[in-house]
Amino acid sequence: MLPFIRKDLAELTAYTPHPGGASGESAHSEIVLDRLDTNECPYDLPEELKQKLAWTYQQLIETNRYPDGGHAALKEAIAQYVNESLNAPGLGAESIPFPPLNKGGLGSESIPVPPLNKAGLGAESIPVPPLTKGGLGGVPQPKTVITADNISVGNGSDELIRSLLIATCLGGAGSIFVANPTFSMYGITATTLGIPVVSVGRNPETFEIDINAAQRAIDQNQNPPVRIVFVVHPNSPTANALTINEIEWLSSLPENILVVIDEAYFEFSQNTLADRLHQHPNWIILRTFSKAFRLASMRVGYAIAHPELTATLEKIRLPYNLPSFSQTAAEFALAQRQLLLAVIPEIISERAKLIAALTQHQKLQVWPSAANFVYLRVTTAEGESPEHKHQQIMQQLKAQGTLIRHTGGGLRITVGTPDENVRTCDRIGEIFDKS
Numbered sequence: 001m002l003p004f005i006r007k008d009l010a011e012l013t014a015y016t017p018h019p020g021g022a023s024g025e026s027a028h029s030e031i032v033l034d035r036l037d038t039n040e041c042p043y044d045l046p047e048e049l050k051q052k053l054a055w056t057y058q059q060l061i062e063t064n065r066y067p068d069g070g071h072a073a074l075k076e077a078i079a080q081y082v083n084e085s086l087n088a089p090g091l092g093a094e095s096i097p098f099p100p101l102n103k104g105g106l107g108s109e110s111i112p113v114p115p116l117n118k119a120g121l122g123a124e125s126i127p128v129p130p131l132t133k134g135g136l137g138g139v140p141q142p143k144t145v146i147t148a149d150n151i152s153v154g155n156g157s158d159e160l161i162r163s164l165l166i167a168t169c170l171g172g173a174g175s176i177f178v179a180n181p182t183f184s185m186y187g188i189t190a191t192t193l194g195i196p197v198v199s200v201g202r203n204p205e206t207f208e209i210d211i212n213a214a215q216r217a218i219d220q221n222q223n224p225p226v227r228i229v230f231v232v233h234p235n236s237p238t239a240n241a242l243t244i245n246e247i248e249w250l251s252s253l254p255e256n257i258l259v260v261i262d263e264a265y266f267e268f269s270q271n272t273l274a275d276r277l278h279q280h281p282n283w284i285i286l287r288t289f290s291k292a293f294r295l296a297s298m299r300v301g302y303a304i305a306h307p308e309l310t311a312t313l314e315k316i317r318l319p320y321n322l323p324s325f326s327q328t329a330a331e332f333a334l335a336q337r338q339l340l341l342a343v344i345p346e347i348i349s350e351r352a353k354l355i356a357a358l359t360q361h362q363k364l365q366v367w368p369s370a371a372n373f374v375y376l377r378v379t380t381a382e383g384e385s386p387e388h389k390h391q392q393i394m395q396q397l398k399a400q401g402t403l404i405r406h407t408g409g410g411l412r413i414t415v416g417t418p419d420e421n422v423r424t425c426d427r428i429g430e431i432f433d434k435s
């Protein structure tokens, strides 16, 4: 290793987008792969919209000029979308019981998916509250009103995660808390910055955070103290939304701990905690355009928080962190949200079919999902290593043309197109018929 590189980085395993897999096998590759390992929407922008976007690029973007360094128009558009989603009926934090499906638990039909009513997703269908100043600064009670001051935009929410770590923990100022399994980038990014990671486990049946262990870990780790608690709502890879108990615990955390609620999969769960931000200046919500909005290639994420926190994030980020192409695409996607989000009911119904099909296999333990992916584990005979088995299945599926993710002690399968889902189920069927 080069002697000037920090020693701790030698031991760090980087995030691998397609582990064991096909990094870079592009849409133009000879092999047609079903890419069900990174939780994107399975659909590209419709052809007509792509043409419109290309036209917009041609009209609006001067490539010799820097992008809008303050993301003004995009922040306004995001604030409007967040307000709209807050006002959609049926949203809330109510949670679902979460045993694995084929252990006498819920049938796939009984997963209460909140209705994706038109009003919530439409571009014009809801009266948008005025974008008043003040926002989470304390003014608008009881209804939360989000303004552009409450929004910060990142090069993917990954960038926002890093900025939050810099803002709170860098230089020995703090450590972070995660409950595993969860999104690996919190720990990986913290480690790249020399920030300690405190972790506990989850209930093996429901994947709820072990709250007693969590509180103990936070109380005991004072050097440096925990400054951020990261949660995903719904969690990746396990697909469970936060429960009322977990939310109560997060509410009880002191104001010197930042609670990051990552709602990367909000559009699939329609379950947000954004309406509680006004009660908690130490909470921040992260969302992304990489999933339901079909813009993973553009790298746009956003945070919703107290204006003092978003102002701090603005100080930390690089000056022109978001290319004009990405900003324009995100604004475009928001303007077209009614059309783009219209596939969500299909994805949710495909999710139910996928769960139902996988649940047929005795050897698979499958959990309900509040997101656009399904989590499962293989039950193994005594002496057989589940991790080896998971790795083997992942590789066998890859050989057949389906990429899935082996993570968190199990397998995560993104809900794909109906054809992809049928192929996945057939291929898994073949593996189990043979074994």
Ligand SMILES: Cc1ncc(COP(=O)(O)O)c(C=O)c1O
Pocket (backbone or CB within 6 Å): 038, 039, 155, 156, 157, 158, 159, 183, 232, 236, 262, 264, 287, 288, 289, 290, 296, 299, 300, 301
């Ligand atoms: C929970 C969670 N947060 C954040 C991200 C990253 O999102 P982005 O593409 O905006 O960086 C992902 C991506 O898979 C995710 O699963």
